[in-house]
Amino acid sequence: MTNIKDVAKMAGVSVTTVSRVLNNHPYVSEAKRKAVIHAIRMTNYQKNINAVHLIKGKTNLIGVVLPYFDHPYFSLVLKGITNQAIKKNYKIVLFQTDYREEREIEALQMLKQKQIDALIICSRATDLSIIEDHLQFGPIVLCEDIKSRKFSTTFVNHYTVFHKALAFLHEKGHRKIGYCIGRTSGTNSHMRELAYREFHEKYHLPYRPEYIIDQCIYFGDGEKVIEKLTTMMDPPTALLVTSDQVAAGIVISCQKRKISIPDDLAIIGFNNEPIAEMMNITTIEIPLMEMGKNLFLQAIDEEISSKEIIVKLIERGTV
Amino acid sequence: MTNIKDVAKMAGVSVTTVSRVLNNHPYVSEAKRKAVIHAIRMTNYQKNINAVHLIKGKTNLIGVVLPYFDHPYFSLVLKGITNQAIKKNYKIVLFQTDYREEREIEALQMLKQKQIDALIICSRATDLSIIEDHLQFGPIVLCEDIKSRKFSTTFVNHYTVFHKALAFLHEKGHRKIGYCIGRTSGTNSHMRELAYREFHEKYHLPYRPEYIIDQCIYFGDGEKVIEKLTTMMDPPTALLVTSDQVAAGIVISCQKRKISIPDDLAIIGFNNEPIAEMMNITTIEIPLMEMGKNLFLQAIDEEISSKEIIVKLIERGTV
DNA sequence: AATTGACATGAAACCCATTTCATAACGTAA
DNA sequence: TTACGTTATGAAATGGGTTTCATGTCAATT
Numbered sequence: 275m276t277n278i279k280d281v282a283k284m285a286g287v288s289v290t291t292v293s294r295v296l297n298n299h300p301y302v303s304e305a306k307r308k309a310v311i312h313a314i315r316m317t318n319y320q321k322n323i324n325a326v327h328l329i330k331g332k333t334n335l336i337g338v339v340l341p342y343f344d345h346p347y348f349s350l351v352l353k354g355i356t357n358q359a360i361k362k363n364y365k366i367v368l369f370q371t372d373y374r375e376e377r378e379i380e381a382l383q384m385l386k387q388k389q390i391d392a393l394i395i396c397s398r399a400t401d402l403s404i405i406e407d408h409l410q411f412g413p414i415v416l417c418e419d420i421k422s423r424k425f426s427t428t429f430v431n432h433y434t435v436f437h438k439a440l441a442f443l444h445e446k447g448h449r450k451i452g453y454c455i456g457r458t459s460g461t462n463s464h465m466r467e468l469a470y471r472e473f474h475e476k477y478h479l480p481y482r483p484e485y486i487i488d489q490c491i492y493f494g495d496g497e498k499v500i501e502k503l504t505t506m507m508d509p510p511t512a513l514l515v516t517s518d519q520v521a522a523g524i525v526i527s528c529q530k531r532k533i534s535i536p537d538d539l540a541i542i543g544f545n546n547e548p549i550a551e552m553m554n555i556t557t558i559e560i561p562l563m564e565m566g567k568n569l570f571l572q573a574i575d576e577e578i579s580s581k582e583i584i585v586k587l588i589e590r591g592t593v
Numbered sequence: 594m595t596n597i598k599d600v601a602k603m604a605g606v607s608v609t610t611v612s613r614v615l616n617n618h619p620y621v622s623e624a625k626r627k628a629v630i631h632a633i634r635m636t637n638y639q640k641n642i643n644a645v646h647l648i649k650g651k652t653n654l655i656g657v658v659l660p661y662f663d664h665p666y667f668s669l670v671l672k673g674i675t676n677q678a679i680k681k682n683y684k685i686v687l688f689q690t691d692y693r694e695e696r697e698i699e700a701l702q703m704l705k706q707k708q709i710d711a712l713i714i715c716s717r718a719t720d721l722s723i724i725e726d727h728l729q730f731g732p733i734v735l736c737e738d739i740k741s742r743k744f745s746t747t748f749v750n751h752y753t754v755f756h757k758a759l760a761f762l763h764e765k766g767h768r769k770i771g772y773c774i775g776r777t778s779g780t781n782s783h784m785r786e787l788a789y790r791e792f793h794e795k796y797h798l799p800y801r802p803e804y805i806i807d808q809c810i811y812f813g814d815g816e817k818v819i820e821k822l823t824t825m826m827d828p829p830t831a832l833l834v835t836s837d838q839v840a841a842g843i844v845i846s847c848q849k850r851k852i853s854i855p856d857d858l859a860i861i862g863f864n865n866e867p868i869a870e871m872m873n874i875t876t877i878e879i880p881l882m883e884m885g886k887n888l889f890l891q892a893i894d895e896e897i898s899s900k901e902i903i904v905k906l907i908e909r910g911t912v
Numbered sequence: 913a914a915t916t917g918a919c920a921t922g923a924a925a926c927c928c929a930t931t932t933c934a935t936a937a938c939g940t941a942a
Numbered sequence: 943t944t945a946c947g948t949t950a951t952g953a954a955a956t957g958g959g960t961t962t963c964a965t966g967t968c969a970a971t972t
Contacts, residue, residue, distance in 0.1 A: 277957085277958055277959080278958065278959060278960095279958080279959095289958090289959080289960090290960085290961085292959095293959070293960060293961085296959090296960095297960080321958085321959070322957080322958050322959070323959090324957085324958080324959090325957070325958035325959035325960085326958085326959060326960075327959095328957090328958085328959075329958090329959060329960050329961085330959095330960075
């Protein structure tokens with residue numbers, strides 16, 4: 275492989291001059307510029323970008339931490355991130371974690387080692403304090419509503435959203451409402467649970483833990499939800515389902531079992547994933563690509579900022 | 594930021610010794626090893642990985658080129674790749690191209706600049722010859738059945754598969770068969786078209802170009818397909834649909850319009866995406882995660898190899 | 913004629929870890 | 943006693959760029 279030295283020798287100039295040509299710096303005579311360009315052409319020379327990274331202390335690489343991306347929620351956020359990254363000439367390094375702490379640590383490690391300039395954590399299992407310890411090595415952006423002023427964040431206020439969705443169902447006459455969620459840990463899940471508890475207190479409804487169904491992530495989990503419901507003595511009449519993909523699974527499972535939606539069971543999905551429109555599922559639209567865009571911009575921004583993403587209920591046929 | 598020199602000074606040894614400790618090389622006395630480890634602890638020292646990359650000429654980064662990843666086909670291949678990458682301690686750099694040539698070139702550029710050790714191209718728009726020009730800079734792995742012995746490839750023989758699927762429908766009595774595809778360009782699409790043409794010649798059936806429906810990628814495109822079919826004087830009685838997600842969209846669209854499946858329209862989907870099982874769609878299963886795994890292993894392998902992935906028809910309710 | 917500033921150029925320092933090579937001490941086999 | 947292998951250590955070269963600094967030329971101002 276030819277390096278800058280070879281090019282300089284061939285063009286009969288110093289490496290400095292070659293570097294100037296390479297980076298469009300001024301103060302190079304036209305004759306030498308041409309000689310350098312010619313030498314670059316002849317040798318098919320290309321910078322070793324690692325040398326540039328070393329001296330600049332910057333790689334134009336942004337890390338993205340997420341548990342899995344074969345899910346519309348994360349793949350749409352990721353799409354928002356990458357679309358923006360392309361515009362700003364950054365590349366994305368993917369950390370698929372399955373919520374395994376050691377993988378999240380690996381990502382933090384790469385920030386510490388300067389292999390990535392910043393880190394976007396879409397969802398995490400690791401303790402916030404550990405993440406905070408790595409802030410000294412570069413910006414870390416989070417996707418949740420935390421009070422720390424040390425992180426930039428882009429988030430949905432899931433507490434308020436859940437409250438509103440529950441109130442909406444209450445107004446429609448539902449008194450037995452459950453919800454399906456991906457996992458019970460994590461800030462967003464906690465906010466939702468809090469809203470759910472408070473809703474039951476406010477309306478003096480009995481709080482039933484069995485109405486909270488965990489591990490609802492993929493399409494096929496909808497089937498499991500309905501199986502669970504059919505074993506209940508007193509099943510809920512409405513469900514909040516934190517992914518439309520699961521909601522769609524529920525709808526299809528109900529069709530098979532002749533459970534009528536919304537009469538026997540009302541459904542509110544989340545995210546307004548493409549499948550929701552297709553299957554006429556009432557949903558809470560979260561502009562995920564916009565979230566991704568904002569996350570990326572915060573990652574490359576020096577300033578620390580917080581942005582709440584506003585969601586809206588789209589009424590369709592499942593309530 | 595502390596560097597190896599600072600650590601060496603603090604520990605009272607040379608940088609060589611620190612490097613030896615860091616990399617578990619032999620010939621370091623226990624006393625000095627302890628001193629070094631202590632200094633590392635005190636300073637919270639971490640290698641600048643870019644310096645390592647520079648001297649090693651290797652980054653443990655693999656590039657993955659794909660048009661979009663919010664699609665089960667690509668997200669499952671990608672998942673197979675990342676799962677394997679984690680095991681081998683590599684990281685993935687994502688190039689989402691939307692089939693834009695300049696973005697594919699960017700990925701090739703990064704290979705040339707040594708920012709990535711190898712490149713996996715899941716699907717491409719760029720001419721093969723341009724890609725071939727970059728082989729000198731590192732391994733490039735393709736996901737298509739090309740005859741060049743210069744690339745490693747993992748592929749499905751779409752020609753044979755299409756033939757078999759068409760024969761299957763023919764046996765079931767179908768004489769008017771169409772197909773839905775993501776795009777008409779690309780090796781895989783060409784192979785399929787060839788099989789489709791030959792099928793029609795073999796059975797002396799009229800070849801109707803309007804039975805080939807392009808741009809079928811997402812769930813919602815199923816709706817468009819059915820709209821198109823309803824405008825036809827003589828619509829096909831069966832469709833091969835190269836993604837189950839689109840097939841699912843077609844099924845739902847048919848439900849709305851009271852088109853009976855498989856009586857009015859038979860469907861064979863592709864990939865056996867999760868939705869296919871849920872919706873009881875007859876499909877051709879492609880082990881996408883396994884493909885991803887193999888692609889990755891080829892990317893880090895010195896040897897050039899080719900592997901055909903074997904698919905199988907899963908009979909369900911749409912034929 | 914003297915000063916100033918714009919343009920041009922290259923040597924050398926710098927970023928930071930790895931690795932080769934030279935050197936030395938010590939123990940063991942011939 | 944000599945020769946050789948093993949262990950231990952660090953100086954210096956290496957990977958390949960960018961940037962600072964010193965120096966020089968030439969034209970425009972004072």
